[in-house]
Every structure is written in structure tokens, then in C-alpha cells.
Amino acid sequence: xxxxxxxxxxxxxxxxxxxxxxxxxxxxxxxxxxxxxxxxxxxxxxxxxxxxxxxxxxxxxxxxxxxxxxxxxxxxxxxxxxxxxxxxxxxxxxxxxxxxxxxxxxxxxxxxxxxxxxxxxxxxxxxxxxxxxxxxxxxxxxxxxxxxxxxxxxxxxxxxxxxxxxxxxxxxxxxxxxxxxxxxxxxxxxxxxxxxxxxxxxxxxxxxxxxxxxxxxxxxxxxxxxxxxxxxxxxxxxxxxxxxxxxxxxxxxxxxxxxxxxxxxxxxxxxxxxxxxxxxxxxxxxxxxxxxxxxxxxxxxxxxxxxxxxxxxxxxxxxxxxxxxxxxxxxxxxxxxxxxxxxxxxxxxxxxxxxxxxxxxxxxxxxxxxxxxxxxxxxxxxxxxxxxxxxxxxxxxxxxxxxxxxxxxxxxxxxxxxxxxxxxxxxxxxxxxx
Amino acid sequence: xxxxxxxxxxxxxxxxxxxxxxxxxxxxxxxxxxxxxxxxxxxxxxxxxxxxxxxxxxxxxxxxxxxxxxxxxxxxxxxxxxxxxxxxxxxxxxxxxxxxxxxxxxxxxxxxxxxxxxxxxxxxxxxxxxxxxxxxxxxxxxxxxxxxxxxxxxxxxxxxxxxxxxxxxxxxxxxxxxxxxxxxxxxxxxxxxxxxxxxxxxxxxxxxxxxxxxxxxxxxxxxxxxxxxxxxxxxxxxxxxxxxxxxxxxxxxxxxxxxxxxxxxxxxxxxxxxxxxxxxxxxxxxxxxxxxx
Numbered sequence: 214x215x216x217x218x219x220x221x222x223x224x225x226x227x228x229x230x231x232x233x234x235x236x237x238x239x240x241x242x243x244x245x246x247x248x249x250x251x252x253x254x255x256x257x258x259x260x261x262x263x264x265x266x267x268x269x270x271x272x273x274x275x276x277x278x279x280x281x282x283x284x285x286x287x288x289x290x291x292x293x294x295x296x297x298x299x300x301x302x303x304x305x306x307x308x309x310x311x312x313x314x315x316x317x318x319x320x321x322x323x324x325x326x327x328x329x330x331x332x333x334x335x336x337x338x339x340x341x342x343x344x345x346x347x348x349x350x351x352x353x354x355x356x357x358x359x360x361x362x363x364x365x366x367x368x369x370x371x372x373x374x375x376x377x378x379x380x381x382x383x384x385x386x387x388x389x390x391x392x393x394x395x396x397x398x399x400x401x402x403x404x405x406x407x408x409x410x411x412x413x414x415x416x417x418x419x420x421x422x423x424x425x426x427x428x429x430x431x432x433x434x435x436x437x438x439x440x441x442x443x444x445x446x447x448x449x450x451x452x453x454x455x456x457x458x459x460x461x462x463x464x465x466x467x468x469x470x471x472x473x474x475x476x477x478x479x480x481x482x483x484x485x486x487x488x489x490x491x492x493x494x495x496x497x498x499x500x501x502x503x504x505x506x507x508x509x510x511x512x513x514x515x516x517x518x519x520x521x522x523x524x525x526x527x528x529x530x531x532x533x534x535x536x537x538x539x540x541x542x543x544x545x546x547x548x549x550x551x552x553x554x555x556x557x558x559x560x561x562x563x564x565x566x567x568x569x570x571x572x573x574x575x576x577x578x579x580x581x582x583x584x585x586x587x588x589x590x591x592x593x594x595x596x597x598x599x600x601x602x603x604x605x606x607x608x609x610x611x612x613x614x615x616x617x618x619x620x621x622x623x624x625x626x627x628x629x630x631x632x633x634x635x636x637x638x639x640x641x642x643x644x645x646x647x
Numbered sequence: 648x649x650x651x652x653x654x655x656x657x658x659x660x661x662x663x664x665x666x667x668x669x670x671x672x673x674x675x676x677x678x679x680x681x682x683x684x685x686x687x688x689x690x691x692x693x694x695x696x697x698x699x700x701x702x703x704x705x706x707x708x709x710x711x712x713x714x715x716x717x718x719x720x721x722x723x724x725x726x727x728x729x730x731x732x733x734x735x736x737x738x739x740x741x742x743x744x745x746x747x748x749x750x751x752x753x754x755x756x757x758x759x760x761x762x763x764x765x766x767x768x769x770x771x772x773x774x775x776x777x778x779x780x781x782x783x784x785x786x787x788x789x790x791x792x793x794x795x796x797x798x799x800x801x802x803x804x805x806x807x808x809x810x811x812x813x814x815x816x817x818x819x820x821x822x823x824x825x826x827x828x829x830x831x832x833x834x835x836x837x838x839x840x841x842x843x844x845x846x847x848x849x850x851x852x853x854x855x856x857x858x859x860x861x862x863x864x865x866x867x868x869x870x871x872x873x874x875x876x877x878x879x880x881x882x883x884x885x886x887x888x889x890x891x892x893x894x895x896x897x898x899x900x901x902x903x904x905x906x907x908x909x910x911x912x913x914x915x916x917x918x919x920x921x922x923x924x925x926x927x928x929x930x931x932x933x934x935x936x937x938x939x940x
Contacts, residue, residue, distance in 0.1 A: 232895045236888055243884040250874035250925055257873060278872045388870075397867075440774035464777035465864050476867040477777075576867045584869060588856045595849035632842075 229296040238290040245286065249277035291385050294378045301375060309371045309603070314354040314361040318609050323623030325634055327641045332616045333359065336644075340608065340620070343643045349606065359610040359618055370603035377594025384587035390580030395472075396420050398575045403483050403498035404430045404568050407451065410473065413575060420577075422473055425451040429459075431569030433480050433523075444480040446571040472577050479572030482523040484530045489553075489561040498568045499530070512559050513537045519545070521567070528567045604633060606640065652710050653771075659703035660724075660770075664758050666696030667731070671751035678748050678829045686744055693735060693747065696754075700728045711772035716788035717779050719922075720770045723761055725788060726918075727754045729796025733843070737800060741839060745829040749803035760919075783861030790854035797847030798886075798907075798914050804840040805907035808833060812901055837899055840907055848886050855879050874921045882913040 253261035262275040273280035349364035396418030429447040449459040482501040499518035515535045522529040534544040553563040608622035673689035707715035715721045863869040889906040892898035
């Protein structure tokens with residue numbers, strides 16, 4: 214029974230340690246990913262995704278990258294990579310740190326080979342000098358009938374493949390952390406407002422932090438040539454009533470506080486107004502194109518800004534007033550800066566100035582640093598694999614008559630022989646020159 | 648001054664166009680006639696074209712006051728520069744002029760695409776949205792320029808390999824006076840193609856990673872499975888499969904040559920296909936078709 218169970222474990226291990234399985238899984242990931250670009254995806258275009266036939270939606274084709282079977286595919290690929298890496302670790306270690314000089318000429322198996330005749334000791338010294346000068350780490354064995362050596366250069370190159378394979382697993386772990394932990398939210402706030410972080414609208418996750426965000430200003434700045442410079446938000450973080458951080462952010466220049474990052478995402482014009490309601494003065498800010506509304510306390514009147522001219526010298530606002538659930542406005546008109554109007558005899562309204570609304574994407578992604586670590590490992594692995602290839606040179610000197618003999622040298626060239634051949638020829642030339 | 652620079656940039660573009668076009672014909676004439684003079688003209692013209700290409704890029708940078716990598720036209724100029732630069736390096740390093748006959752048409756076709764599909768208003772320096780004002784975009788496009796250039800070159804090598812093996816596969820020795828006789832030995836083409844992909848693959852990886860870093864700074868999302876990102880991943884997977892199949896299963900020769908062609912087709916689809924065949928899914932690509940190259 215035990216033997217049978219071990220057999221199954223071994224079988225599974227063998228299947229997952231197969232490079233063929235890895236290639237099949239990679240091919241499937243590519244195929245499924247490609248299919249996902251043909252079907253509108255709910256996260257990118259929810260409207261079009263809903264128009265797709267119901268059967269495709271049910272099968273998950275409109276949210277392909279978050280389906281169980283796509284995740285299963287990625288999971289299997291990760292297992293394959295981990296098993297392959299474990300399997301190959303010992304071999305790579307031996308090829309890097311436990312190199313043994315060849316026992317006989319037949320062990321110098323290589324397509325790239327050379328034979329040098331000469332006296333034992335001078336040849337040995339020459340080989341040592343040339344290889345050390347060229348950055349090789351050398352191990353020499355001496356025997357009765359001669360000597361042999363093995364030397365390695367750029368030995369970290371051997372680890373490139375392993376590091377790049379493991380990096381993929383690190384990337385997936387980072388993505389899982391980002392999906393399962395943290396949150397993603399959005400806030401649209403006017404200059405002068407203070408917003409508790411846990412009150413913003415969240416599309417994913419839950420906010421556990423309890424600080425507030427103070428928006429000092431929101432600006433849409435232009436360059437002297439009329440081109441848009443950027444959107445800027447001067448913002449502060451208020452923790453327990455005290456401002457602990459203040460920074461001006463813009464697109465591509467976010468702010469991070471306690472793991473929460475604020476990204477400048479959008480901007481909208483707005484206007485600041487004063488409402489005079491039965492001798493009670495209320496400052497309000499309305500967003501352009503009816504982005505928000507104001508309901509005067511104790512009334513059923515809803516006020517919106519239909520359009521705002523954001524000229525800082527002469528701001529103008531077109532307003533609309535609705536009563537209750539009525540679809541037709543009960544009052545419309547234009548209000549200029551400094552002007553006061555009467556709204557349905559219920560309150561007076563004065564336009565003070567322009568006010569920007571800033572749209573901030575707010576995100577906490579504890580996996581992002583893990584993802585960057587995975588990226589760094591991937592690049593390191595690829596750099597070592599392709600630009601820092603290790604080179605192994607080995608040789609056996611067999612004595613003939615007296616101290617004379619023949620040194621057979623070869624190199625483990627791997628699958629690429631071109632550059633290795635040149636380097637090997639140079640070494641042989643230098644050894645001969647000595 | 649701006650108008651003067653603008654005129655100079657336009658002139659550089661047309662000098663480049665003329666040089667690359669003539670260069671392509673001289674390459675064809677060289678492999679057809681074997682006249683050394685034709686070959687020399689081809690090489691000189693590719694150098695003249697590269698100089699004019701560089702001038703067009705630098706002048707655009709001066710005019711726009713930013714790295715010239717922010718719209719389709721600017722990226723295509725950089726893409727062509729990458730192709731010719733990698734090709735000329737290989738011609739110089741490996742004395743492989745015959746490759747030009749297969750690489751130059753790629754540059755020529757891209758130039759024809761610019762002329763036929765982009766109006767003057769699309770070719771002038773335009774204002775860019777705040778999201779594109781990032782140094783990461785520059786790294787992203789520069790790495791794309793070299794990796795795509797190298798993949799184009801490996802595509803040319805793949806075609807050469809298939810033509811040569813097609814001839815030799817028929818059982819006849821290649822005609823010593825024929826076009827194919829200009830090509831190096833099959834092993835050399837095959838290994839060179841592998842080397843070029845070995846150079847380009849880490850750069851493609853860097854291109855995808857710098858794109859992810861930029862997206863994270865700009866939008867707070869390093870990966871959103873947008874079609875452009877997804878197709879760059881598919882391209883990456885194709886080349887990763889090529890490298891694995893070659894290293895582990897000894898996939899060389901014909902199969903490897905087909906993989907280089909397949910891989911470059913994915914490169915082209917990532918740039919052109921996503922923008923033009925999947926427009927509804929990538930709104931950013933319609934207005935800024937270049938941003939995730």
C-alpha cells in the first residue's frame with residue numbers, strides 16, 4: 214500500500230517536473246490570454262461585456278483572467294516551475310560549486326576541443342596563469358600519470374535560469390496578495406474639503422485605516438503655450454486631528470501614506486458658493502455638469518451646476534433647480550461671480566469663485582512590492598542567463614615519455630558555440646604563447 | 648526657428664525614406680548580381696538612412712521639448728531606427744550583408760504605412776496628456792525599440808534560413824551563382840538568430856516591466872490585462888517557448904526559424920493588430936495608439 218502511494222507521489226512529481234508540461238501550460242496561458250483580448254472584458258469595458266451572449270458570460274469569457282480555470286492554469290504553472298527548480302537545484306549547485314576535474318581524456322567530452330603538447334610543469338603553470346588572468350576559478354588534481362583541471366568563469370550565470378523561473382512564482386504571489394488583501398477606491402473631492410478615508414467609495418476590499426484627507430487645492434494647470442501641464446492636488450493627511458503629511462501630487466507623481474497610495478486620476482471644474490438660508494450662511498461647492506448637488510436643509514430643492522466657465526477672472530455658472538422628484542427644473546439661469554440670486558424664495562445664492570474637484574484613485578496593494586521583487590529577480594535571472602553565461606574549461610594532461618606529454622582541453626559550451634569558440638581559441642593561443 | 652526646425656525634420660524624414668528605399672533595392676540588386684559596388688551602395692545608403700533617421704528623431708525631440716516617443720509616428724521612427732541599428736551591427740560584426748535584403752523591406756513597409764495611413768496632422772509634434780509625461784515611458788519605448796528591432800532582424804534570419812534549407816532540402820546543392828549562395832551556412836544563420844533573440848528577450852522583459860511600473864505610477868495598476876499588455880505577454884511567451892524548446896529539446900533549424908517568424912508576427916500584432924483589429928477594446932490605443940508599445 215505504501216509502495217503504491219509512493220508510486221503516485223513519484224508519478225505526480227515526474228509529471229510536474231516535466232518541461233513539456235511547462236511548455237504546454239505556457240501555450241495554454243498564451244491561448245487563453247489571446248481569447249481574452251477578443252471578448253470585451255468586464256473590468257475594462259463593462260458595457261460591451263454585458264452585450265456578449267449569455268453563454269459566453271456564464272462560461273467566464275468576459276472576465277477570463279479572474280476565472281477559476283485561468284487561476285488554476287497559473288497555479289499549475291507555478292507548481293511546475295517550483296518542482297522543476299527543486300529538481301534542478303542540486304545539478305546547478307554541483308555545476309557551480311562542486312566541479313571535479315576530469316579523470317581521463319574521455320571525460321573531456323566537448324565539441325570544442327584542443328590538444329597541446331609540452332612539458333608538464335611549464336604547461337601547468339601556463340594554464341593556471343592564463344585562466345586566472347581571465348577570471349577563471351581553477352581546481353587542479355595531480356596524479357601519477359599527469360594532472361587534470363577544471364575552471365569556471367562567470368559562475369553566477371548558472372543560476373540565471375533558476376532565478377528567472379522562481380521569479381515567476383514570486384510575481385504570482387505578489388498578484389495574489391494584491392487581489393486578496395488591500396483595497397481599491399476612488400474619491401472626487403473639492404478644494405477645501407476634508408474626507409475621512411473610510412468614507413470613500415470602494416470597488417474592491419475594505420479600508421481599515423482611519424485617517425482623513427484634506428484637499429487644499431485642485432488645479433488644472435496649463436503651460437504658456439496653451440498645452441495642459443498636469444492636474445495638481447495640494448493635499449494633506451490628518452491623523453487624530455494633526456496634519457502628519459502634506460504634498461502636492463499630480464499624474465505620475467502619487468503620494469503614499471501607511472501603505473495607501475493616492476493617484477491623481479482626473480479633474481473637474483467646480484464653483485464655490487454661499488447659501489444664505491434664513492440668516493444661516495453655508496459654504497458649498499458644486500461640480501460642473503451636475504457631478505454633485507445641494508439640497509437646502511428643510512426644503513425639497515435640489516441645486517446643480519449645469520455648466521461652469523472656469524475663467525479665474527470672470528467665473529460664470531449656469532444653474533438648475535429641481536423640486537422633489539420632478540424631472541423638469543423649476544428654475545434655471547446664469548450667475549456671475551459676486552452676484553446673488555434668489556432661489557424659489559427659500560434661500561439666496563452667491564457665486565464666490567472657481568473651485569477645482571480632484572479625482573483621486575486610492576489604493577492599498579500589499580503585493581506590489583512583492584511584484585517589483587519578482588520583476589527584479591526576473592531581470593536578474595535573464596541578465597545572468599543571456600549576458601553573463603558561465604564558461605567551463607577542463608583538461609587532462611597525460612605524460613608520455615619523461616616530462617613531455619599532451620594536454621587535452623575542452624569547454625562545456627552549452628547550446629551556443631559561437632562566442633565560446635572564440636574565447637576558447639583565445640585561451641589556447643595565450644597558453645601556447647607562454 | 649520652430650518652422651525652420653520643422654522643415655529640417657521633414658527633410659530628414661524624406662532623406663531617410665529615400666535612403667532606406669534605395670538601400671532595399673541595392674540589397675536586392677547585390678544578391679542578384681553579386682556586384683560588389685551594389686553591395687557597397689546598399690551599406691552606405693543604410694548608414695545615410697540611419698543618420699537621417701537619427702536626425703529626424705533628435706529634431707523632433709528639440710521641437711517637442713520631450714523624448715520623441717509619444718505617438719504612433721514617433722514610435723515607428725524609433726522602431727525603424729532600432730531595426731536598422733541592429734541590422735547594421737550584425738552586418739558589421741558578422742559580415743552578413745545579405746540579411747539586408749530581408750530586413751530592409753520591413754523598414755520600407757513601415758515607412759509606407761506611415762505615408763499611407765498617417766496624415767500630416769498625425770506626424771507633427773502634438774501636446775501629450777499628463778499620463779504620458781513620465782520618464783518610465785521613455786525607458787519603456789527605448790527598450791521596445793531595441794528589442795523589436797532585434798526581433799525584426801531575427802525574422803529576416805528566419806526567412807533566410809527557410810529559403811536556404813528549402814533549396815538544399817530539394818536535394819540539390821545550392822547553385823554557386825544563385826542568390827542563396829550569398830547566405831552563410833545554415834548553422835551560422837541558426838545560431839545568429841538565437842543570439843539575436845537572446846539579446847532581445849531580456850530587453851522585451853524590461854520593456855514590459857517598465858510599462859508596468861509606469862502604469863502603476865500613472866493609474867495605480869501595474870497590470871490590467873488590457874489587450875496591448877496581454878499581447879506583449881503573448882509575444883513574450885512565444886519567445887520564451889522558443890528559448891526553452893531550443894535549450895531543452897534542441898529545437899534548431901527549420902522549427903526554430905518558423906518560431907522567429909511566428910514571434911515577429913506577434914510583435915507586429917502587439918503594435919498594429921491590437922490598435923487596428925481590436926479597437927473597441929482599447930480606448931487608449933485609439934487616441935494614443937503608441938503608448939503601450
